[in-house]
Amino acid sequence: MATYGYLRVSTKEQNSQYQKNMLLNYANENNYTPVLFVDETMSGAKSYRNRALGDLLNKLEREDILLINEFSRLGRSLLDILEIIKVIKEHNAHLIIVRDNLKIGDDMNSKLLTTMFGIVSEIERDILKSRVKEGLDAARARGVKLGRKPGPAKSKLDIHKDLIQEYLNKEISKASIAKLLGVHKQTLYSFIKKYNMKKKN
Numbered sequence: 521m522a523t524y525g526y527l528r529v530s531t532k533e534q535n536s537q538y539q540k541n542m543l544l545n546y547a548n549e550n551n552y553t554p555v556l557f558v559d560e561t562m563s564g565a566k567s568y569r570n571r572a573l574g575d576l577l578n579k580l581e582r583e584d585i586l587l588i589n590e591f592s593r594l595g596r597s598l599l600d601i602l603e604i605i606k607v608i609k610e611h612n613a614h615l616i617i618v619r620d621n622l623k624i625g626d627d628m629n630s631k632l633l634t635t636m637f638g639i640v641s642e643i644e645r646d647i648l649k650s651r652v653k654e655g656l657d658a659a660r661a662r663g664v665k666l667g668r669k670p671g672p673a674k675s676k677l678d679i680h681k682d683l684i685q686e687y688l689n690k691e692i693s694k695a696s697i698a699k700l701l702g703v704h705k706q707t708l709y710s711f712i713k714k715y716n717m718k719k720k721n
Contacts, residue, residue: 521583523552524576527559528593530654533661534561539589546618552585564596564650565691568604577604580611590619592646648696655690659683677703677711684712688719 525543527536536559547555560572568574573594580586586608588594594601605624608615614625664682677684680701687697694712698705711717 521585522581523547523555523585523587524580525555525557525587526573526576526593527557527589528564528571528573529561530563530650531657531661532561533657539593542589542618543587546616546621547587552587555587563654564592564594568595568600573604577607577611580608580613582612584611584613586613586615587618588615589617590646591617592650596647596651648692651690651692651696652687652700655683655686655692658690659686675711677701677708681715681717684708685717685720688712688717691719 525540525547527539527543529536529539540557540559543555543557547553558572558576562571568577576586591601594604605615609625612625614623616623659682664686684697684701687700692700694708695705698708701708
C-alpha cells in the first residue's frame with residue numbers, strides 16, 4: 521500500500537506549502553506515512569488526463585491512498601471530479617479529503633448514496649471559492665485595481681465592472697457572479713447586456 525499526496529496551485533505566484541503541511545499532519549496522525557507527493561502548477565480547468573494527476577491515477581494500486589486537501593484541487597468541473605472518483609474506485613484505491621476528514625473508496629456505491637448531497641454541496645462550494653480567488657489573483661496580476669472607483673456611479677455594478685469581466689473570463693456562471701456581488705441575477709444580466717460584456721480569451 522502506498523500513500524500519495526496531490527498538490528496543485530493555479531499560478532506560479534501561488535505556493536503549495538500550506539496544502540503539503542495539511543496532508544503531512546493528517547498522514548502523521550493517521551499512520552499513512554511515508555507520503556509520495558505530486559506537486560504541479562496547472563489550472564484546474566484543464567482535464568486531469570493532461571495533468572500530472574492523470575499519471576498519478578494510472579499508478580494507483582489496490583488499497584493505495586490518495587490524499588488531497590480539498591475537492592477543488594482535483595478540478596473545477598463537478599463532472600470531472602466525479603469521473604476522477606470513479607477512476608480511483610476502479611483501481612480499488614482510497615481518496616481522502618483531508619480538510620473534511622472524508623474517505624471515499626471502501627464501498628463506493630453505498631458511500632455515494634449516503635453522502636452524495638453533502639459531497640456535491642462541498643464540491644460546488646470549493647469550486648466557487650477557488651474560481652473567485654483565481655479570478656481576483658489574475659486581476660491583480662494584470663494590474664486591475666479592485667474595489668470602489670472614485671466618483672459617482674450610474675449603476676451599483678459600475679464599480680465592479682472590471683471584476684465582473686474577470687469572472688466572465690474565468691467562466692464563472694452569471695448566476696454565481698450575481699450571488700457573489702449580492703444583486704439579483706436580472707440586474708447583472710442587464711448590466712452585462714448594456715456593456716456587451718463577454719468572455720475574453
